[in-house]
Amino acid sequence: MKAAVLTQYGKIEWKNVPTPSISDGEVLVRVKYASICGSDQHVFRGEFHPRTSVPMIQGHEFGGVIEKCGKEITNFQAGDRVTVDPIFWCGNCPACEIGHYPACLSLKLLGIDVDGGFAEFVVAREFMLNKVPTDISDKHAALVEVLAIGFHACKRANVRQEDSITIYGAGKVGQCILQAVRTKTSGPVFMIDILDTRLHLAHQAYPDIITINARDVDPVSVIHEHTNGRGVDIAFEAVGHAVVVPERLHPVRGCIQAIRPAGTVCVLGLSDTEAPLVMKELIFKEAKIITSRVTHGEFAETLHHLEHGHLKPDALISRIMHLSEAQQAFEILEQEPEKYLKILLRV
Ligand SMILES: [Zn+2]
Numbered sequence: 001m002k003a004a005v006l007t008q009y010g011k012i013e014w015k016n017v018p019t020p021s022i023s024d025g026e027v028l029v030r031v032k033y034a035s036i037c038g039s040d041q042h043v044f045r046g047e048f049h050p051r052t053s054v055p056m057i058q059g060h061e062f063g064g065v066i067e068k069c070g071k072e073i074t075n076f077q078a079g080d081r082v083t084v085d086p087i088f089w090c091g092n093c094p095a096c097e098i099g100h101y102p103a104c105l106s107l108k109l110l111g112i113d114v115d116g117g118f119a120e121f122v123v124a125r126e127f128m129l130n131k132v133p134t135d136i137s138d139k140h141a142a143l144v145e146v147l148a149i150g151f152h153a154c155k156r157a158n159v160r161q162e163d164s165i166t167i168y169g170a171g172k173v174g175q176c177i178l179q180a181v182r183t184k185t186s187g188p189v190f191m192i193d194i195l196d197t198r199l200h201l202a203h204q205a206y207p208d209i210i211t212i213n214a215r216d217v218d219p220v221s222v223i224h225e226h227t228n229g230r231g232v233d234i235a236f237e238a239v240g241h242a243v244v245v246p247e248r249l250h251p252v253r254g255c256i257q258a259i260r261p262a263g264t265v266c267v268l269g270l271s272d273t274e275a276p277l278v279m280k281e282l283i284f285k286e287a288k289i290i291t292s293r294v295t296h297g298e299f300a301e302t303l304h305h306l307e308h309g310h311l312k313p314d315a316l317i318s319r320i321m322h323l324s325e326a327q328q329a330f331e332i333l334e335q336e337p338e339k340y341l342k343i344l345l346r347v
């Protein structure tokens with residue numbers, strides 16, 4: 001088969017590799033579209049080393065058609081359209097003991113820890129498979145994983161009808177949180193970033209949201225003005241590597257100041273740097289600060305909302321290229337991040 005192989009960090013080659021074989025409990029999926037994730041970019045740059053090692057095949061956001069099933073597969077057959085939940089957990093660690101798989105001590109992902117979907121074929125286990133309804137296109141099937149990240153964050157933060165929401169970060173994850181949030185609440189949503197292009201994308205898809213460029217105005221003041229000093233019920237942080245804007249708070253502290261008393265802050269951005277916080281601000285509000293990492297069974301919910309037209313997947317797609325152009329696609333994302341959300345790779 002052909003695959004986009006990361007042969008060394010920073011270099012993807014389109015080349016022939018052996019088509020993987022399957023065991024009795026596995027299926028072979030013919031990939032239709034795959035999507036490039038922010039973590040794929042980290043892997044590409046070598047920032048996941050030594051967790052990742054080259055050569056490898058990336059790709060954990062993809063959809064396709066089952067080509068072949070192992071003997072033990074009971075609920076799926078060749079020809080089924082599927083999207084693949086890329087996570088597998090160990091089953092033995094303290095997190096797995098209580099069924100909290102996203103916190104598994106040795107959580108693994110297809111496309112990071114084992115070969116993934118930037119190839120004509122990929123191997124998956126039965127529990128990872130989700131059938132894709134006919135009303136959902138192959139392109140949109142490749143976005144189910146990242147959209148499900150938004151639904152998981154909503155579940156972690158317990159978003160309810162009429163809740164008001166702040167989302168720091170209008171990148172890939174922030175936009176997916178926005179889409180999930182809008183299936184749950186019609187309350188006010190504030191979206192914050194320092195790139196107008198990203199805020200514009202969010203606003204085009206959801207004209208009722210209030211976008212705030214933190215370079216121009218102080219997001220916390222704007223939120224309090226709009227909510228008569230009350231603050232929002234829930235604030236999500238999806239920035240990750242925060243760019244320090246003079247006279248502005250770090251996004252996590254901004255979230256704490258933006259929520260109402262007894263509100264919730266949900267942090268998703270993965271950063272290695274410290275977030276300066278004043279815990280008193282959280283304590284006086286008796287507020288909750290929680291985190292959200294990957295997904296935990298939200299594929300079904302995401303597929304349901306996609307099937308019924310409740311989401312705007314096209315708003316996430318900046319460009320479609322062929323998988324053979326993966327190197328070019330990664331270079332574009334590295335060079336002009338502000339112009340792109342998702343690049344889809346057609347196989
Ligand atoms: Zn991802």
Ligand SMILES: [Zn+2]
Pocket residue numbers: 089090091092093094095096103104105106107
């Ligand atoms: Zn575990």
